[in-house]
Amino acid sequence: MSKEVEPPINSQDYLQIIESLPEIVRNIERHMCYQMEKHGLTMPQFWVLTRLFHAERELKVSEISKSLDLPASSMTEMLDKLEKAGFVKRKRIKDDRRVVVIETTQKSEQLRQKLTHSNLHFFQDFFNKLREDEKQTVLKMIRILREYTRSWRENDPES
Secondary structure, X not given: OOOOOOOOOOHHHHHHXXXXXXXXXXXXXXXXXXXXXXXXXXXXXXXXXXXXXXXXXXXXXXXXXXXXXXXXXXXXXXXXXXXXXXXXXXXXXXXXXXXXXXXEOHHHHHHHHHHHHHHHHHHHHHHOOOOHHHHHHXXXXXXXXXXXXXXXXXXXXXX
16 A cells, blocks of 8 residues: 655645745834834835945945846935935946946944844844744744745746
């Protein structure tokens, strides 16, 4: 007699996943939006700054736009607002005056420190409620999901 193999996921698990993930993302975004609003930023502006912080170098507008999957026109408008608020500076490259790079300012670095502290506290509050093995499982699953879903985008001819 052959034993039937159960599928790796059943319909109830599937429904729980597709209902839970968007809710989790919305709740985290709600918290982060509140933090951003206190500093006069929108979430997309925050993602631009985050991209610059993680690059640890000046980035071309096109690099930021591509990495965030935003059209250049939206990026220009966002950068205008960030520059006006004193969070970024535009700079032309000496070798090629047509190329504009974006750099962070002291004001954005100060904001980075405040937000890092605030967001760290938010996630520490969550992780403090978990056992160590649960923490490691959550972090491992987030890494796996991130890598796996990135492969979808890399294999998508439309992107």
